[in-house]
Amino acid sequence: MAFSTQVIVVLIRTLIPRATNWQHVTFIATNAYVYDYTYHIIFTVHICTRNYEKTFQKLSKTFQKLSKNFPKTLVFLVRNVNDNRKKLSKNFRKTFVFLVRNVND
Structure with missing residues (x-):
């Protein structure tokens, strides 16, 4: 299974609604x-x-669409790990777990 984090980020960015301002969104693979x-x-x-x-x-919503659009090859399960909204007023951090499974293997 040769999925790289860059490929996943490109997939997500491609399917995100165009209204999202990408200057304000950063994905960090931890x-x-x-x-x-x-x-x-x-x-x-x-x-x-x-x-x-x-x-x-x-x-x-985009993550939900991803899981519907790729049912045979990719399975995206998004789970919220933590929420630091109370600590950060304008800065907002969310941590997710993406489960990517190759069904053909």
Whole structure:
């Protein structure tokens, strides 16, 4: 399974609604490992804008679309790991776990 974090980020950025301002969104791949034939990629999404809630909602909808659009080859499971909203007023960080499974293997 040769999925790189860059490929996943490109997939996500391609499918995100164009209204999202990418100057304010950063994906940081913090870890990647294989477990139970599934490639886990852990991302921190850093949103630095005043309306981070709207941006985050767009991201969440996009992740849901990804899981529907790639049912045979890729399975995206997005799980919220932490929420630091109370600590950061304008800066907003979310950490997700992407489970990417190659069903053909």
